[in-house]
Amino acid sequence: MGILDADNEETSPDSSNLVISKLTCSLVGQAQTIKIMPGTLARQVYGEEETVEEFRCNYGLNCEYRDKISIGELKVAGVDTNGEVRMVELSDHRFFIATLFLPQLCSSSDKPHRLIVAYLKAAMATPPFKRF
Amino acid sequence: MNRPLRIGIIGDFEPSYPSHIATNEALNHAARALSLTLDPSWLPTLSLFDMPPSDDDSETLLKQFDGLWCAPGSPYKSMEGALKAIRFAREHDRPFVGT
Numbered sequence: 114m115g116i117l118d119a120d121n122e123e124t125s126p127d128s129s130n131l132v133i134s135k136l137t138c139s140l141v142g143q144a145q146t147i148k149i150m151p152g153t154l155a156r157q158v159y160g161e162e163e164t165v166e167e168f169r170c171n172y173g174l175n176c177e178y179r180d181k182i183s184i185g186e187l188k189v190a191g192v193d194t195n196g197e198v199r200m201v202e203l204s205d206h207r208f209f210i211a212t213l214f215l216p217q218l219c220s221s222s223d224k225p226h227r228l229i230v231a232y233l234k235a236a237m238a239t240p241p242f243k244r245f
Numbered sequence: 246m247n248r249p250l251r252i253g254i255i256g257d258f259e260p261s262y263p264s265h266i267a268t269n270e271a272l273n274h275a276a277r278a279l280s281l282t283l284d285p286s287w288l289p290t291l292s293l294f295d296m297p298p299s300d301d302d303s304e305t306l307l308k309q310f311d312g313l314w315c316a317p318g319s320p321y322k323s324m325e326g327a328l329k330a331i332r333f334a335r336e337h338d339r340p341f342v343g344t
Contacts, residue, residue: 232342239312
């Protein structure tokens with residue numbers, strides 16, 4: 114959620130606090146089915162239309178701002194069954210994804226999380242930084 | 246790739262937070278699946294805040310990372326520090342996941 118604040122601090126500093134608002138129902142300890150939007154990097158990474166993910170949070174995107182954040186490079190990449198935004202990505206970046214859920218809670222050594230594997234693959238392509 | 250993959254984890258590590266332990270473990274699961282050596286570093290948000298303003302030398306701390314990850318645990322000790330590093334990922338083409 115820090116990403117949304119960062120974008121808003123640049124464009125609308127007065128409303129940055131309201132972009133994130135308290136969820137009507139806490140998501141702490143909950144699992145939700147997330148629908149992954151077509152045409153997104155997230156869809157390529159997951160390779161599926163839906164995923165079940167776990168949450169530990171009490172805050173989310175204020176739905177009044179949903180249309181605003183969809184303008185420009187920030188794209189909605191995943192929503193829950195009520196259409197609430199649960200994942201966003203930057204369309205002009207090779208790998209920049211933010212989630213309300215915690216993919217790290219659904220990972221095991223037998224089944225590493227697809228998002229995290231794809232993330233590390235992308236990191237492998239970062240040109241090495243020469244330290245002198 | 247043979248060099249260890251350097252991942253910077255933006256956050257104030259708390260061993261009592263299951264989500265922080267899970268972050269380390271999940272990165273290891275994925276690294277093993279890719280036969281990668283991982284070199285992760287937690288980046289305390291106050292130290293990120295203390296980084297001098299942007300210029301080529303001061304960003305060296307973050308430039309050495311192949312990817313950045315924002316850990317759960319908001320509110321951070323320094324939200325500004327966290328946002329600084331997230332902005333770096335965005336502006337310097339570093340793969341980023343915010344959780």
